[in-house]
Amino acid sequence: MKIASWNVNSLNVRLPHLQQWLGQCQPDIVALQETKLEDHKFPDSELAEAGYRSVFAGQKTYNGVAIVSRSAASEVQVGIPGFADEQKRVLAATIDGLRIVNLYVVNGKAVGDEKYDYKLAWLDALRQWLALELLRYPNMVVLGDFNIAPDDRDVHDPAAWKDQILCSDAERGALNKLLALGLHDSFRLHHDDAGQFSWWDYRAAGFRRNLGLRIDLVLVSDALKARCVGAEIDREPRTWERPSDHTPVLVELQ
């Protein structure tokens, strides 16, 4: 089965892209971020016409997460338990026997900014919660827009980005603490090359010049590692007219 993550940067604008991509890629599960839609505006009937069910937790203008899947979702959880947060960034559900945890990690703006402190506190709360979730649900996929480039291979210009937001040691340390729970960056199970990105800035012709970062990740738990037979970044939707600044990333599970 195919499991994907895509930051669509407004599902209102990108619904045609999502429909196109569902049709040609035929994923089983897709985690969406930055839907930017209140729940009553979520296009669940349009997606049902394409054969997909939806669960979603959105808000106006900012954030918003959803999981779109062929099979029904159960045990739906919004947010990190015990971590008060108005921002809709976390949505977990059980689908096809897998625990799917969809994340839109805080961006953080700049190292030292108050949003950066919020990002690190948020990641710490996430880690504490996931440690418990993994005990309950060994077959877990944690995926989404992590807003962290794991290492310098994931950065087009590591010197320019050194110690900058999305690349700082504290952010990478927080990601490594998540991985230490028994999670694996699926892309790195199958590829070790540099320059494979999932996000390119709209400015300065970032995509054309491949000035990107790999910040969209699919993590698989220890129990799923052996079933993970492929991991890819599908650059095609980033070439379409009026694209999201992110492109879909996906794994194939046996």
Place this chain on the structure above:
DNA sequence: ATGGTGGTGCGACCA
């Protein structure tokens, strides 16, 4: 190329 684009919504903020 030290600038630049895009979404929301009509300001200014966020990324």
